[in-house]
Every structure is written in structure tokens, then in C-alpha cells.
Amino acid sequence: MALLERHPDNAEIDTMLQRYEIKPDLVSSLPVIDPNQIDRADFVFHSWGTGASRGNHLGVVGRPNKMSYDYGCPVPMGDVVINLSPNPISRRMTGKKKFGAETSFSMSATVEAGFFKAVALSVSSAFSEAWQSDQVFSDSLDVMVCPRHMSWLEFTPVIRTVESDFVYFFALHHEAIYKARFSGSVNAPGLEGNLGNRLSIRDEPIPNDVAEALEASVPDLRNEASIRRDGETLTLPPAFASLLSAEGRASVKLKLPLDRGHLETGT
Numbered sequence: 706m707a708l709l710e711r712h713p714d715n716a717e718i719d720t721m722l723q724r725y726e727i728k729p730d731l732v733s734s735l736p737v738i739d740p741n742q743i744d745r746a747d748f749v750f751h752s753w754g755t756g757a758s759r760g761n762h763l764g765v766v767g768r769p770n771k772m773s774y775d776y777g778c779p780v781p782m783g784d785v786v787i788n789l790s791p792n793p794i795s796r797r798m799t800g801k802k803k804f805g806a807e808t809s810f811s812m813s814a815t816v817e818a819g820f821f822k823a824v825a826l827s828v829s830s831a832f833s834e835a836w837q838s839d840q841v842f843s844d845s846l847d848v849m850v851c852p853r854h855m856s857w858l859e860f861t862p863v864i865r866t867v868e869s870d871f872v873y874f875f876a877l878h879h880e881a882i883y884k885a886r887f888s889g890s891v892n893a894p895g896l897e898g899n900l901g902n903r904l905s906i907r908d909e910p911i912p913n914d915v916a917e918a919l920e921a922s923v924p925d926l927r928n929e930a931s932i933r934r935d936g937e938t939l940t941l942p943p944a945f946a947s948l949l950s951a952e953g954r955a956s957v958k959l960k961l962p963l964d965r966g967h968l969e970t971g972t
Contacts (some may be wrong), residue, residue, distance in 0.1 A: 707773040708863070708900055713831035718768050725762065725874060725881040732768055732870045738885035740820065741813050743873055748819030750826075762876040765820070767827025769869040772834075774900055777804075777864040777892075781946030782842070782904075785857040787911060788850040790937035798906075799845035800858045800943065806838040806893035820871075824891055828867060840894045844904050850938075853911050857946045861903040865895030907946065915949065 719729040743765065750764025783800025812820060825836040842860060850856045867890065874884035896902070933940040941949075 707775045709774040709897060711772045711832060711897075713769040713772070715768055715831050717830045718766060718827065721766060722768070722872065725876040725879055727872060727874060727881050727884055729768065732872055732886055733888070735872065735884055735886040738873055738887055740810065740871070740887045741816060743816065745816040745819040747873070748816065748823045750823075761878075763874070765823045766872045766874075767823050767869050768872060769827055769831045769867055771868045772828070772832055773866050773868075774863055774895070774897060775866070776903070777862045777894075779859045779861040779903075779905075781857050781907070781943040782844070782860040783858045783943055785855055785941040785943065785946050785949060786848070786850050787855040787939040787941065787949075788852060788937070789911070789939065791852050793852060794850050794938055796848050796850060796856075797845055798848050798856070798858050799843070800860065801841060801843040802860055803839065803841045804862055804894045806891055808891050809889035810887060823871065824867065824869075827869060834895075834897065836893070837895065838893050842894075842902065846904070846906065848906055851908070851910075854908055855911050855949060856906055856908045857943065859905050859907040859946075861905070862894045863896055863900050863902055864892050865897075867891045909949075 715729065722729050722732070747763055748765045750762070750766060752762045780802060781800075782802045783798050786794075786796050786798065788794050806821060806824075808820075821836075821838040824838070828834055828836040842862065844858070844860075846858060848856050848858075869891070870886050870888045872884060872886045874881040876882065894902075932942075
């Protein structure tokens with residue numbers, strides 16, 4: 706069940722479609738077009754010719770059906786700190802993560818920019834909400850890492866999903882002589898009301914086999930850019946969180962020790 710669900714007010718969008726003799730309640734019956742066949746410039750509605758009232762009109766108009774909010778998948782954010790010592794250690798963990806929009810249909814990078822402009826216009830009109838396709842989140846926490854434990858920050862964003870029809874048409878004066886549509890959902894980070902993203906500390910004991918392999922390898926570690934050593938503490942890049950976690954170890958085999966100064970993985 707979604708955290709929040711909203712239904713659109715498409716009055717302004719429907720008025721625009723009706724102006725070009727496109728019936729809003731029949732949009733779902735329009736022929737389907739592959740969005741990759743649309744020129745990226747044509748995703749933004751525009752007019753030319755003898756003026757807006759009597760000229761030619763071309764573009765894509767989004768008509769949303771629903772917008773919902775739910776938590777996305779948790780992702781590691783920031784380095785993984787591994788404490789091999791018998792004493793707890795204190796670390797300030799800092800992380801940054803960029804999230805982009807995803808669509809339920811295939812779309813080339815060349816048309817995405819124009820398409821997301823059409824999404825932003827439809828969301829603004831139907832829900833009176835701003836739309837951002839890309840967002841960067843950053844945060845930091847002071848963390849106490851227990852002896853023979855590993856810790857990292859885990860970020861869970863609120864994801865906004867817009868389910869919509871997108872009408873592509875060419876109108877001569879006020880009559881759409883060509884009209885088609887593509888439909889699907891668009892996901893991107895987004896907040897509304899009291900909803901908030903989650904930042905948590907992931908803490909796990911180091912499995913004995915991993916600890917033994919790491920301890921055996923510590924003396925051989927070079928000054929690798931991806932691995933930092935401070936006494937009996939190792940700091941690894943965020944990508945290793947999914948490998949060292951209980952879920953990751955169930956699906957990925959870690960090839961240790963670190964005989965060449967970096968972790969190798971294999972299936």
C-alpha cells in the first residue's frame with residue numbers, strides 16, 4: 706500500500722485537448738506510438754505559422770491518471786567502515802547519492818530531456834506540484850562501530866510514481882490531423898506533506914571467514930585509492946556494502962585474501 710496516493714485535476718489539460726478535437730475520455734483508445742519515434746524537440750508543445758489561433762500545433766501533452774508515493778529500495782551511501790580491532794571506534798560517516806528518473810517504457814537518452822519537460826508540465830498542471838527528474842542527497846552521522854563489526858550509512862528515498870497517458874499530436878489550425886499516445890509510469894524521488902526520506906546506520910558483525918581473510922590481508926594492503934587503512938580499521942567504497950552484507954554474501958562469493966590490494970568478486 707502506497708504511503709500517499711493522489712488523483713489529478715486534469716481540467717486544464719482536458720480543455721487543451723478538446724481545443725484540438727481530442728476527446729479526453731477516448732485517449733486510451735488512440736493508436737500507440739513508440740516515444741523513440743518522436744523528435745526530442747517535439748516533446749515540448751509549440752506552435753508556428755499564422756499565429757497561435759490559426760497556425761500549426763505540435764507536441765506531447767501528458768494526461769496523468771494517478772500519482773503515488775512509496776519508499777524505494779535502500780541503498781548504501783558513503784564508505785563502509787570495518788573495525789577489526791577489539792575496541793569500539795568512532796567515525797563521522799558522510800555520503801552522497803544521486804537518483805534519477807526511471808520510466809516503465811524504453812526511451813533513448815536523446816529524447817529523455819524533452820520528455821521530462823512534458824512530465825513536469827503535466828504534474829504542475831494536474832497536481833500543482835513541481836517535478837524534478839534528478840536529485841542529489843547528502844548527509845553525515847557520527848557512528849560508533851563496535852569491535853569486529855562493519856557499518857555504513859543506508860539511504861531510503863521516497864519515490865514518486867506518476868502513471869500517465871502522453872498524447873502526441875499534430876494539429877492544423879484547431880484540428881488534430883494526427884494523434885497517437887504512449888502510456889506508462891515515471892518514477893523519481895519526490896516528497897509531499899509530512900513524507901520524509903530515511904537515513905539509517907547499517908551495522909553487522911564481520912563474519913568469521915571474512916574477518917580472518919581481511920586480517921590476513923591487512924599487512925599486504927598497498928595505498929590503494931579505493932581502500933584506506935588506519936591501524937586495524939579498513940574503509941571501503943560504498944559498492945562493497947552490498948557484497949559484505951548478509952544478503953550480498955548469499956548471492957556473491959568474495960574471493961579473499963586481498964592478494965593484490967583490492968577485493969575481487971565472483972558468482
